[in-house]
Amino acid sequence: MINLTITPQRAARLEGHDNELYALVRADAPSDELIASQGEERPPLNLSIVIDRSGSMSGQPLTEAKRAAAFLVEGLRPIDRVAIVAYADNAEVLVAGRQIESGAGIIGAIHAIQPAGNTALHEGWVTGVEEVARMRGQDQPGRVLLLSDGRANRGECNPRVLAEDAARIAGTGISTTTCGLGAHFDEFLMLEIARAGQGSAYYGERAEDLIDPFREELELISSLVARRLRLSLAPGDGVDFKVLNGYREVDGSVLLPDLATGGEAWAMVRLRFVENSDSPEDRLLLRATLEFETLQGETQKAGPTSLRLPRLPAGAFAAIQADETVASRRYELRAADIQDRARLAARARRWEEVDWLITKAKREAGENRWVAESLETLERIARRRDIEGFSKESMFAAQKMRSRLAASDDSTSWSASQEAARPAYLRKKPTQGRRFDRPEE
DSSP states (O other): OOEEEEEESSSSEETTSEEEEEEEEEEEOOOHHHHHHTTOOOOOOEEEEEEEOSGGGTTHHHHHHHHHHHHHHHTSOTTOEEEEEEESSSEEEEEEEEEOSSOHHHHHHHHTOOOOSOOOHHHHHHHHHHHHHHHSOTTOOEEEEEEESSOOOSSOOOHHHHHHHHHHHHTTTEEEEEEEESSSSOHHHHHHHHHHTEEEEEEESSGGGTHHHHHHHHHHHHSEEEEEEEEEEEEOTTOEEEEOSOOOEETTEEEEOOEETTEEEEEEEEEEEEOOTTSOTTOEEEEEEEEEEOTTSOEEEEEEEEEEOOEEOHHHHHTSOOOHHHHHHHHHHHHHHHHHHHHHHHHTTOHHHHHHHHHHHHHHTTTOHHHHHHHHHHHHHHHTTOHHHHHHHHHHHHHHHHHOOEETTOOSOOOHHHHHTSOGGGOOOSOTTSOOOOOOO
């Protein structure tokens, strides 16, 4: 069902020297046709939509939030299950979890939401989790979609505690996706909840940008083919390794993103080792095994697959071309690291350092047009000396570059028309906080 491969940046190891080698570990999803041929029927989705209705959401923000939530409900199947929760000073279950069947009452409840009060984010999220837990069957997955435009200021507000809670709940099979809105939400908190909760993280810079993340989430959860991916890596003797994406690890396994049709979950691994005449010709460098759950809740494995490379002298080694995809993903991870530094500099109002870091990242982007386009977005925000805007865009862009679900035909080329043809969850948007503008036909 899942194809697991290891691709080195250079298909050889350098004789008589210290080696630093980069390898891309990829888990590829099957096509729609393969799923159909296997006779797999997609089980019902179990979803809670948790909407911030605090006073700051008054006006267009809440109007657009309700429109986006209604859009998501309208895209679900009759057998899917959904709950609607709104929170301000307290959380309130507006629609107890049930099958969609007729969505009119659900959508009416969404449109009836009115703004007032503070931001009891933790209570709202917990209430959404409880609704998913109540309506899902044994071992069935569930998902909470949490929206907020502000900072948690009522009840539990500690980001560490909220992230720990999200990780614990994810361990039971209920993941959490977050969506921030505007300039004042806590981007660190929302990203940490999503990361720990094994969901996705989105944000909308403006109220009218909210529909994009809801569309992407709907397409993603409707196209999943495998979830709870756990990648186990074992280096060969004398080999040190490090996964560079910053993924969470549990019990020695790397947690990869859920896998959807046409995509690949991936990890970039740096290997370091000494190569000398005593090294065997068929030296093992890395072994990878993937464990995952099917949509029916069955645990399956892919692999193991191993990386073994020929040993070459310096001249022959230098003649080997680098793999374009591996090199491109390395640029993405490098750009993400630089954006993290730029975000900290912007928070400290060191704008000259920000400008220098962006220039540096653009220079290193090579042929990766998506990275270059993303950096131009950050450059425009930096010119405005917009601390909140820069912090959010750089943080979400860095997260996307580290952990995006890549298209199976991913390449260094980029164009708006090319991305428009992809499912929303596979698009490389040049601006994370803005809706994706499709080119005119």
